[in-house]
Amino acid sequence: MNRVVHPIEQESFRRLRARLDTSHFAPLSRAVVERVIHSAADLEYGHDLVLDEGELAKAHTALHAGAPVVVDVEMVAAGITRRETVCRLKDARSGPGLTRSAHAIRLAYEEVGPGALWVIGCAPTALEELLTLDASPALVIGLPVGFVGAAESKAALRESGLPAVSNVSEKGGSAVAAAALNALLYTPLSPSEEKQ
DSSP: OOOOOOHHHHHHHHHHHHHSOOTTSOHHHHHHHHHHHHHHTOTTHHHHEEOOHHHHHHHHHHHHTTOOEEESSHHHHHHOOSSOOBOOGGGOOOBTTBOHHHHHHHHHHHHHOTTOEEEEOSOHHHHHHHHHSOOOOSEEEEOOOSSSSHHHHHHHHHHHTOOEEEESSSOOOHHHHHHHHHHHHHSOOOHHHHHO
16 A cells, blocks of 8 residues: 655655755665654754665565564654554563663563564663564664663664664654654565565
C-alpha cells in the first residue's frame, strides 16, 4: 500500500533539499538522513549521522519481511505508526547496576530473539545493554540523547561492528530514532527485493 504524502510534508522536504544537498547519498541513506532532519528541523544531522547503505538494504529487506521492531520507550513506539513494536519498559524494574531501560532491553530480547530491528532513542543504558547481548540484530538504530553516556554509547555501537544507524554527537531522541525507522518503512521494496 502506497503512503499518501501530505502537501505540507512535500513542501518541507522541498525546503530541506533547497538548504542541504542530499543527492550524494545512496537511496536508503538519503531517505534516513532526510527523514531524521525533517523530524528535528536540524540540518546538522546531514553530517552527524553514521550509516551504511549495504546495512540499510539488508535491514530494509528484513523489516519488510516482518522482522520484529523493538523500541526502548513508548515515545519511540508512538512515532512508528505503520508497524507494531515491542516495548517492555512497563514490565521492567531497576536493580543494583541495572537501569529500568536496560532491564527492558533484556526482557525484549527474551521475547523476540535474534534478527530484530532495535530502535533506541532515549536511554544510553538501553543501548549499552543491547551491546552485551548476542542479539544478532538486523539493524540497531542507536540515537539516544543526553549529556551523560549518549555519545559514548553510540561510539560503542559503531565499534561493535553491528549493523547500525547512529550519530556522533549527544543529539538524538525518540523523534529522530522513530524517523530513521520510518524512512525504511516508507521506502517500498524494489522489484528485485520483492522477488527474493
